[in-house]
Structure formats: structure tokens, C-alpha cells
Amino acid sequence: MTSMQNRIAADSAGPLLSVRALTKRYGARIGCAEVGFDLYPGEVLGIVGESGSGKSTLLSCLAGHHPPDEGRILFDGADVLGFSEARRRRLLRGEWAYVHQNPRDGLRMGVSAGGNVGERLMAVGARNYATIRESATDWLGRVEIAADRIDDRPSAFSGGMQQRLQIARNLVTGPRLVFMDEPTGGLDVSVQARLLDLLRGLVRDLGLSVVIVTHDLAVVRLLADRLMVMKSGRVVETGLTDQVLDDPQDAYTQLLVSSVLQV
Numbered sequence: 396m397t398s399m400q401n402r403i404a405a406d407s408a409g410p411l412l413s414v415r416a417l418t419k420r421y422g423a424r425i426g427c428a429e430v431g432f433d434l435y436p437g438e439v440l441g442i443v444g445e446s447g448s449g450k451s452t453l454l455s456c457l458a459g460h461h462p463p464d465e466g467r468i469l470f471d472g473a474d475v476l477g478f479s480e481a482r483r484r485r486l487l488r489g490e491w492a493y494v495h496q497n498p499r500d501g502l503r504m505g506v507s508a509g510g511n512v513g514e515r516l517m518a519v520g521a522r523n524y525a526t527i528r529e530s531a532t533d534w535l536g537r538v539e540i541a542a543d544r545i546d547d548r549p550s551a552f553s554g555g556m557q558q559r560l561q562i563a564r565n566l567v568t569g570p571r572l573v574f575m576d577e578p579t580g581g582l583d584v585s586v587q588a589r590l591l592d593l594l595r596g597l598v599r600d601l602g603l604s605v606v607i608v609t610h611d612l613a614v615v616r617l618l619a620d621r622l623m624v625m626k627s628g629r630v631v632e633t634g635l636t637d638q639v640l641d642d643p644q645d646a647y648t649q650l651l652v653s654s655v656l657q658v
């Protein structure tokens with residue numbers, strides 16, 4: 396879908412993800428507090444803020460890695476926090492995807508590249524070996540990994556290749572919602588640029604719905620339709636990406652944009 400088609404779809408459909416008053420504490424310390432937003436189908440929401448602002452805490456609560464203390468998360472209108480364990484597992488296996496900053500956290504390092512992609516398909520019920528291998532080959536191609544590397548383990552791949560493989564593993568099931576935690580972090584600048592380009596193409600071509608956390612404003616400038624700026628666990632500003640970056644209203648966002656706080 397084109398971004399225009401995405402927008403039309405977004406206008407006619409309800410939010411894919413609705414978050415209300417989400418709060419997570421670590422003892423007396425606030426991880427994130429009273430966070431709320433709606434994400435529409437085909438939309439990319441960027442969450443930015445300095446280190447310790449609560450981005451990772453929020454993402455891990457949204458993605459079901461940690462239970463929040465308060466708040467609601469609705470996926471397609473269904474209350475995710477009330478899901479049974481079996482339903483939650485199904486969600487995490489196929490409908491949702493999570494791209495970790497460190498590919499080692501999202502890959503099985505002892506399994507071949509093809510196996511890493513195929514395994515996710517098998518988790519959602521695929522059984523035919525030839526079809527699985529075909530899909531794995533197709534997805535390796537889409538993330539620019541040569542077909543003759545299909546039987547290599549990720550440990551034989553460069554950092555950029557590992558990250559691309561993690562993306563293939565995540566997207567092969569056609570997830571309806573993708574969470575990304577600093578997907579370009581920890582990579583060389585030139586490798587980052589190539590990955591960002593690839594991500595932008597995939598987001599555009601597949602019409603992905605994404606929540607992406609980063610401290611890198613260049614990443615959200617390229618990928619995100621909307622931005623949420625966090626400070627000390629709270630949302631201080633939200634808006635269209637260009638609006639927030641070109642004309643920040645909040646004093647903290649102004650500092651962030653003028654790169655004083657960029658790490």
C-alpha cells in the first residue's frame with residue numbers, strides 16, 4: 396500500500412493499538428507513567444527521548460514482556476492484558492513481531508539462517524518443508540542476504556546481516572504489529588544507513604504498523620509518521636514527525652532537537 400492508501404485505510408478503520416494511562420514502576424522509581432496513544436493500521440509511531448526517559452520500559456510493557464502496574468492496552472479492540480496465556484503466546488508468535496536492538500536477543504544463534512526464518516513459520520502452523528524453505532529463501536532475498544547463505548548460522552554473519560536476518564524472521568509471518576527497539580543501534584554508520592533504507596522500503600511496501608523506539612532522530616525522521624517524545628517516563632509532546640522536529644513546542648523537545656541531549 397502507498398502511504399496515501401495507508402492513510403485512507405487509517406481513516407476508515409479504528410485504531411490497531413490503543414494505549415491508555417499505562418504506568419510501570421520499579422519500586423519507587425517511575426519506568427513510565429500515564430502513557431496513552433492510538434496507533435492506526437499502516438502507521439509508524441516513533442518514541443524518542445534521552446537515555447532513561449522510559450522508552451524501553453514502555454515498549455516492553457506494550458509488547459507483553461513485562462506487565463504494567465496500571466493502564467490498558469487494546470489490540471484491535473481486545474484487552475491484551477486480559478488475554479489467556481495461550482492467546483498471548485499466539486499473539487507474540489505470529490500477529491506481533493519484536494525487533495531487538497541486539498540481533499542475538501532475537502535470533503537463535505545455533506540455528507541456520509533459513510532455520511531462523513522457517514522456525515517462526517512453523518510456530519504459526521506451517522508444516523511443508525519445501526514451502527517453508529521457499530519462504531525463507533524469499534525473505535532472505537528481501538533483506539539482501541544471498542540465497543547461498545541460507546544454511547549458515549547467524550554467528551557467521553556480520554552485525555548488519557544479523558540484524559537483517561532478525562527482521563526477516565520477524566516479518567515472515569506477516570505480523571499486524573511490529574515493535575522495534577533501536578533497530579539500527581550498535582551498528583556502523585554506513586551499515587545503519589543501509590539498514591534504515593531497507594526498513595523504510597519494507598515499511599512502505601508492506602504497509603507495516605510499527606512502534607519504534609530510538610534516541611536517533613534521523614531514524615524517526617525517515618521512518619515515523621508520528622512522534623511521541625518522552626522525558627522522565629512521561630510523554631511531553633506528540634505530533635506529526637515533521638511538525639515535532641521542525642517546530643517543537645515543548646522546551647525539552649527543543650533541546651532534544653537542537654541535539655543538546657542527543658546521545
Ligand SMILES: Nc1ncnc2c1ncn2[C@@H]1O[C@H](COP(=O)(O)OP(=O)(O)OP(=O)(O)O)[C@@H](O)[C@H]1O
Pocket residue numbers: 421424425426427444445446447448449450451452453610628
Ligand atoms: N529493571 C529495572 N529496575 C529498576 N529500574 C529500572 C529498570 N529498568 C529501567 N529502570 C528505570 O526506569 C527508568 C526508565 O528506563 P528505560 O530503560 O525505560 O529508559 P530508556 O529511555 O529506554 O533508556 P535507554 O535509551 O538508555 O535504554 C529509568 O529511571 C531507569 O533507571
